[in-house]
Amino acid sequence: MLLVSAILGVLVAGLAIPFAGVAGIAARNAADSMQDLPADMEEQALPQRTRILAADGSPIATIYDENRVNVPLRQVSKVMRQAILSIEDYRFYQHGALDLKGTLRALITNQAAGATVQGGSSITQQMVKLTLVQQAKTDEERRAAIDDTFARKIRELRYAIAYEQNHSKDWILERYLNIAYFGDGVYGVQAAARHYFSVDARKLNLQQAATLAGLVKNPVGYDPTRYGDRAVTRRNTVLDRMAELNVIPQEKADKVKARSLGLKITPNRNGCLVSAAPFFCDYVINYLKQDPALGATADEREQLLKSGGLTIHTTIDLRFQKAATNAVEGHVYPRENAIGALALIEPGTGDVKALAQSRPMGTRKAAGETFINYTVPKEDGGARGFQGGSTFKAFVLAQAIRQGESMSEMLPAADPMTFRESDYLTCGDEPYGYGSFSVPNSTGDGRPKNMYSGTQQSVNTYFLGLTQKTGICKPFKLAQDLGVNLTNPTGGPEGSAERTPNFSLGVADATPLEMAEAYATFGARGMHCDSRPVTKIDDANGTEVKSYPKTCLQALPKAVADAVNDVLKGVTAPGGFAQYIAPSQPSAGKTGTTNSANSVWFVGYTPNLAGASMIAGADANGSPSSLIGKVVGGRTLYDASGSGTAGPMWGETFKAVEQWLDDETFVPPSADEVTGVLVNVPSVAGRSVDEATAILEGANFEVAVAPGMVDSGYGRGLVAYSSPGSGVPSSSGDTITLFISDGTPYVKPKKDKKGKKNNGRDRGRGR
Known part of the structure; x- marks a missing residue:
C-alpha cells in the first residue's frame, strides 16, 4: 500500500498541479x-423524487430535492x-x-x-x-x-x-x-x-x-x-x-x-405549485409531516418526502376536483376581496375527494395568488377559517334529538326575543351568566316552530330556545367529536368565546374541510370518520411501507343521525331555502350566514358525499370583512346568503358529480327510537278498522275511532278516511282518527231557489 500510495501520489499530484516540482513532497504526503x-x-x-397519485393512480404532483x-x-x-x-x-x-x-x-x-x-x-x-x-x-x-x-x-x-x-x-x-x-x-x-x-x-x-x-x-x-x-x-x-x-x-x-438533437422535453414539475390540485397536494404534505412514523421531527419527515422516492396514494378524485374547481372559480374571482372555498368528503370513510379555492397558489399578490390554504384548518397547514353561521345549528339539533327532545314540540320563535344568560347551563351545570341579550331573526314568521320548521326556515330564536334544553356544553362537545376544531371555548387572550348561548348561530371559526367532515357523519348514519387524504405509501421499490386505514367511530346513534337527515332534507326539499340548488339525488343540508355577512355557507350532503361551500369577505391577507358592497364573481353584492351566494357553488359541484355517485337514499328515522319524528300517515281508506289500526300502530301512531259514520263509497264499516289524512307528515306518537263509512256515497246538498242549502241530510265529509 505504501508503494502504491507513493506512485499514485506522484501521478495524481501531477494532475492536480500542472508543474510537478513538488512531486517528492506530494508522494510522501500521499503515503501518509x-x-x-x-x-x-x-x-x-x-435521493429520489416522490410521486403523489390520485385515487385512480394518475399523477397529481412530484416533489423532490433532486429529480432522480x-x-x-x-x-x-x-x-x-x-x-x-x-x-x-x-x-x-x-x-x-x-x-x-x-x-x-x-x-x-x-x-x-x-x-x-x-x-x-x-x-x-x-x-x-x-x-x-x-x-x-x-x-x-x-x-x-x-x-x-x-x-x-x-x-x-x-x-x-x-x-x-x-x-x-x-x-x-x-x-x-x-x-x-x-x-x-x-x-x-x-x-x-x-x-x-x-x-x-x-x-x-x-x-x-x-x-x-x-x-x-x-x-x-x-x-x-x-x-x-x-x-x-x-x-x-x-x-x-x-x-x-x-x-x-x-x-x-x-x-x-447530421441530425438535430431531437429534444422532446417533458417539463420538470416539482412541488404542489404545478399540480392539478395544488392545495390538496399541500394538504397531503402537511398531513404527512405530522406523522411520527415518517421521522422524529417535521424536518426529517419533509426530507423523506422530498428524497425518499416514495409513491403516495391519495384519496382525491380528479373528476370531483375539476367540478369543484370550476364551480369555485366561476363564482369568486382571484383578485376579488373575497375567498371562495369548497371541500368534498366521502361519508363512512373520511376520504377527501376534492379541495378547491378561488385564490390560486403562488406568490403574485397582484394576481390574487397565495400560499394560504383556506380549505383546511391551521394544524394541516391552512388558515383558522371563518365563522360558520347557522351551519352550527345542526349540532344543537343533533344533541337535542340525542337527549330525547321531541322533534314536534313547538317552541316560541318571535322576532326578536330576549333571553336570560342564566337559562343556559355550562359544562359544570352552572348558569352561563346573569345578564340578558336580544336575538333577532332574519327568517321565519314569528310563530312557534318545531325542529322541522325551525330548521327549514333557520329561525334563530327557535334555536336559542332549543339550546336552553341542550345546554351549551354538549353541542359544543358534539361539534368537536364530529371534527370541528373548537379550541377557544371560553374566550380570553386568544379571542372571543366559542362556547356561548348563541353557539348555534356559528360564532366560532371553521374551515370547509371541518364542516364537510362533520356533516359527513350525518350522511354515514352517525359514523364519524377523520378526514383522510392518504391511503398508503410505497417505497422506491414499490413495497408498501405505511398504510392509512380509515379511522371511524360511531359518534351518534344511527336513529339520531337518521332523524337529523330527515330534518335537514327539508332545506333542499321544495319550500326549503336550497330547493333550487339541490341535485336530483336525495340530499340534505344547512345554510349559514353570519352577522354583517362576513361569511356565508352551505353545507350539504347525499348519503355518499358531503360538501362544504363557503364564501367570505377578506382582504388580500385574508382578514374577515363584510361581503356586502364587494364585487364577488364580477358583480356587486347588495345582500348575501348561504343558499343564494355560497349554495350555487355547492349545487353546481354536486350536479356535476352525481353521475359518478351510486343512487342511495337516506334511511327513514325510527319512531321507536326518536321522539316526535315526522312520518307520513299511511293510507288506510277502504280497510277494516282492525287492519287500519295495525298499519297505523306499526307506523308508531296512536289510533282513535270517531263516533258515528260518514258518507263514503267504501263498504259499510270500513274506514272512509283518516285525520290527519293519508300522506300528511305527522309526528310519531300522534293520534290518527279513523272515520267509518256508512256505505252510502256522499251527496252534495242541493240549494233552494234563493241559493240556500235545504234541510236534507248533510253528513259531514271530514275531508
Missing part, C-alpha cells in the same frame, strides 16, 4: 494520507452504456480504481499544456466525487468535495479502491449513471431520458444516448435547453469517440451527427 483515510465510505441511498429515479443497469439501454463508457472511461472493465494509462496520458497532456486540460479520473473516481458532493451537508463539505486539490484526489482514490474491492463493476456503473447530474435540474439517466426525450432509459437510441453521455462533463455548459449548439458539438464528440473505439461504424456516427 492514504493510511489515515477510512477504508470505506458510507453508502447512503441516493433510480433504475438498475439492466434497464439502461446498451447504447447508453456504450456511450458513457466511450467518452468517460473506455477501459472501465479492464482497470482497477485507477486507470494508470489514462492517468499517465492526462499527466503528459497537462504537463505539456502547463495547465489541467485533461482529467484522468476513472468512472469509479468520478462516482466517488459525485457521492461526496451528494452527501455533503454543509457548504464547507461541498467545497471540499470539488476543490481541485491534492488532498481531495487522494481521498477520492482511497474510496475508489474500497469500492472496487467491495462491489462489482456493474454495480459501480449503475450507481454512477444514477447519481450523475445531467443538467436542467435532472439527476440520473432515467430522469434525464424522461426530461430531454420523453422516453425511459431502456429505450434510449444512439442519438439520444450520445447527447446524454456528453452532458456529464459539464451539465451546465452543455445544457441543450440553453446552449443547443454546444450540446450538438459535444454530442458529435461522443459519436466520434464511439467510432474511434469501433463501438459504432464511422458512417453511422456521421449520419447521426
Whole structure:
C-alpha cells in the first residue's frame, strides 16, 4: 500500500498541479494520507423524487430535492452504456480504481499544456466525487468535495479502491449513471431520458444516448435547453469517440451527427405549485409531516418526502376536483376581496375527494395568488377559517334529538326575543351568566316552530330556545367529536368565546374541510370518520411501507343521525331555502350566514358525499370583512346568503358529480327510537278498522275511532278516511282518527231557489 500510495501520489499530484516540482513532497504526503483515510465510505441511498397519485393512480404532483429515479443497469439501454463508457472511461472493465494509462496520458497532456486540460479520473473516481458532493451537508463539505486539490484526489482514490474491492463493476456503473447530474435540474439517466426525450432509459437510441453521455462533463455548459449548439458539438464528440473505439461504424456516427438533437422535453414539475390540485397536494404534505412514523421531527419527515422516492396514494378524485374547481372559480374571482372555498368528503370513510379555492397558489399578490390554504384548518397547514353561521345549528339539533327532545314540540320563535344568560347551563351545570341579550331573526314568521320548521326556515330564536334544553356544553362537545376544531371555548387572550348561548348561530371559526367532515357523519348514519387524504405509501421499490386505514367511530346513534337527515332534507326539499340548488339525488343540508355577512355557507350532503361551500369577505391577507358592497364573481353584492351566494357553488359541484355517485337514499328515522319524528300517515281508506289500526300502530301512531259514520263509497264499516289524512307528515306518537263509512256515497246538498242549502241530510265529509 505504501508503494502504491507513493506512485499514485506522484501521478495524481501531477494532475492536480500542472508543474510537478513538488512531486517528492506530494508522494510522501500521499503515503501518509492514504493510511489515515477510512477504508470505506458510507453508502447512503441516493435521493429520489416522490410521486403523489390520485385515487385512480394518475399523477397529481412530484416533489423532490433532486429529480432522480433510480433504475438498475439492466434497464439502461446498451447504447447508453456504450456511450458513457466511450467518452468517460473506455477501459472501465479492464482497470482497477485507477486507470494508470489514462492517468499517465492526462499527466503528459497537462504537463505539456502547463495547465489541467485533461482529467484522468476513472468512472469509479468520478462516482466517488459525485457521492461526496451528494452527501455533503454543509457548504464547507461541498467545497471540499470539488476543490481541485491534492488532498481531495487522494481521498477520492482511497474510496475508489474500497469500492472496487467491495462491489462489482456493474454495480459501480449503475450507481454512477444514477447519481450523475445531467443538467436542467435532472439527476440520473432515467430522469434525464424522461426530461430531454420523453422516453425511459431502456429505450434510449444512439442519438439520444450520445447527447446524454456528453452532458456529464459539464451539465451546465452543455445544457441543450440553453446552449443547443454546444450540446450538438459535444454530442458529435461522443459519436466520434464511439467510432474511434469501433463501438459504432464511422458512417453511422456521421449520419447521426447530421441530425438535430431531437429534444422532446417533458417539463420538470416539482412541488404542489404545478399540480392539478395544488392545495390538496399541500394538504397531503402537511398531513404527512405530522406523522411520527415518517421521522422524529417535521424536518426529517419533509426530507423523506422530498428524497425518499416514495409513491403516495391519495384519496382525491380528479373528476370531483375539476367540478369543484370550476364551480369555485366561476363564482369568486382571484383578485376579488373575497375567498371562495369548497371541500368534498366521502361519508363512512373520511376520504377527501376534492379541495378547491378561488385564490390560486403562488406568490403574485397582484394576481390574487397565495400560499394560504383556506380549505383546511391551521394544524394541516391552512388558515383558522371563518365563522360558520347557522351551519352550527345542526349540532344543537343533533344533541337535542340525542337527549330525547321531541322533534314536534313547538317552541316560541318571535322576532326578536330576549333571553336570560342564566337559562343556559355550562359544562359544570352552572348558569352561563346573569345578564340578558336580544336575538333577532332574519327568517321565519314569528310563530312557534318545531325542529322541522325551525330548521327549514333557520329561525334563530327557535334555536336559542332549543339550546336552553341542550345546554351549551354538549353541542359544543358534539361539534368537536364530529371534527370541528373548537379550541377557544371560553374566550380570553386568544379571542372571543366559542362556547356561548348563541353557539348555534356559528360564532366560532371553521374551515370547509371541518364542516364537510362533520356533516359527513350525518350522511354515514352517525359514523364519524377523520378526514383522510392518504391511503398508503410505497417505497422506491414499490413495497408498501405505511398504510392509512380509515379511522371511524360511531359518534351518534344511527336513529339520531337518521332523524337529523330527515330534518335537514327539508332545506333542499321544495319550500326549503336550497330547493333550487339541490341535485336530483336525495340530499340534505344547512345554510349559514353570519352577522354583517362576513361569511356565508352551505353545507350539504347525499348519503355518499358531503360538501362544504363557503364564501367570505377578506382582504388580500385574508382578514374577515363584510361581503356586502364587494364585487364577488364580477358583480356587486347588495345582500348575501348561504343558499343564494355560497349554495350555487355547492349545487353546481354536486350536479356535476352525481353521475359518478351510486343512487342511495337516506334511511327513514325510527319512531321507536326518536321522539316526535315526522312520518307520513299511511293510507288506510277502504280497510277494516282492525287492519287500519295495525298499519297505523306499526307506523308508531296512536289510533282513535270517531263516533258515528260518514258518507263514503267504501263498504259499510270500513274506514272512509283518516285525520290527519293519508300522506300528511305527522309526528310519531300522534293520534290518527279513523272515520267509518256508512256505505252510502256522499251527496252534495242541493240549494233552494234563493241559493240556500235545504234541510236534507248533510253528513259531514271530514275531508
